[in-house]
Amino acid sequence: MFDLEPSDFFQCKKCGDCCKGYGGTFVSEDESKAIAEFIGEDPERFISGYCRISGGKPLLAQGPDGYCIFWDRLCTIHPVKPRMCREWPFIKSVLADIRNWEIMAQMCPGIKVNMPDDAIKTYLQKALTTGYPHPMKRSI
Template sequence: MSQTSLDIERYKELAQQKQGEHRKFLATLKKKAPKNLDKIVQEVHQEVFAEIDCTACANCCKTLGPLFTEADIQRIAKHFRMKLGAFEEAFLKVDEDGDKIFKTMPCPFLGEDNLCSIYDVRPKACREFPHTDRKKIYQINNLTIKNTLFCPAAYLFVEKLRARLS
């Protein structure tokens, strides 16, 4: 079900309303996860992304900057045929935690069409977001809850997982 745009504010409202319920549900997974949880997580993840078109949203690219690993920086700088220092100076800054992040948001590589101009070489954090296909999903409960506030797919993932395991 591809959409031209997603109502991000509506999803954020729903996520805020259900944060407590979601937190409780995810906490139960930590205590007594079904043996086949990883398989169920993969199935629900695929179901969600068959329904949600990220290019109808791109909220992560507009609001959440990824952390850059050294491998990310090398790969993307090489893609642009730039020296590492020049790439970092042009696009990155070091945050209060010592992590390399974008100087400005939205992502400078996000097009007007919500497509990533460096998709094939994008940072690892971008490739893995919203982390809803992780093994042992209960190890990242706080991150999952946080992501529901920014990502309609993460919200839908928790809702569908909860329905599936209830």
């Protein structure tokens, strides 16, 4: 039906807007251990030192500027960044309500707008269910 590439929907501008605010980034136990190891921190102290708890789950902390504490003009934990970051903007909430794509595009200059809803849904479904390639290998 649609023969589209990730770049038809999104091209990272390396601006860091996705690393600022907007509810935060949840980290799993495995992700927190990987990040702790990557930065040379004791995994037992990682959550208390680098996260805040929301709804009983750890979120990466934000600095006074509202950015993720691991943002310094680029992602300083890029090789081990959480799934939520790796998948952006190809996330489940867009499948739940296609209007979320347009809302996200208002804060992310890399998200392309005026795409057919069916094309977005088809691509996202494929990306989320099969791990279909999308632009994860970027330097943010």
